[in-house]
Amino acid sequence: MTTGLILFAHGARDPRWAGPFEAVAAQVRARAPAAAVRLAYLEFMAPTLPEAGAELAAAGCTEVAVLPLFLGAGGHVRKDLPLLMDGLRSAHPGVQFTLHPAVGExxxxxxxxxxxxxxxMAPGGPAR
Structure with a gap:
């Protein structure tokens, strides 16, 4: 396995908060079963971005896309995430980590x- 994906989210104290992100990861895994997919969190939840990156590097991934599951590029995406990416690249020089725009953009x-x-707005509301 050479390709990996890290879905990066903020994290929360309430574990139910992660449900939608776990659903996204499950759908990605179903549609791309050959890809290694990990969720990672900035805070409050595990694994962290460094931990997920280390898992994918240990699994033999040489290319890892990092997709922030944020609606916009606020301070965490603009300031914290680039520092975390620098740490990943330093810790795993044989892996190409590519940061993508926040999903909401x-x-x-x-x-x-x-x-x-x-x-x-339509009668019956949104379909599930």
Whole structure:
């Protein structure tokens, strides 16, 4: 296995908060079974980004995409995450870690959220 993906989220004290992120990871794994997919959290939950990166490096991944599951690029994405990425690259020089934009800034995600917003205005509300 040479390709990996880290879905990076903020984390929360309430473990139920992670449910939607676990669902995203499960769907990615189902659609790309050959890829190594890990969730990682900035705080309150495990694994951390360094821990997830180490797992993927140990699994033989040579390329790892890091996708922030944040709606926007606030302080954590603009300031904390680049420092964490530098740490990953230093700790695992044989692995190419690529940081992608916050998921909420990707056009298709914005369009999906707008679609849900329109659904809630329709009779019957959003489809699950």
């Amino acid at each position: 990707i056009d298709s995600v914005v369009a999906a959220m707008a679609g849900v917003a329109l659904q809630v």
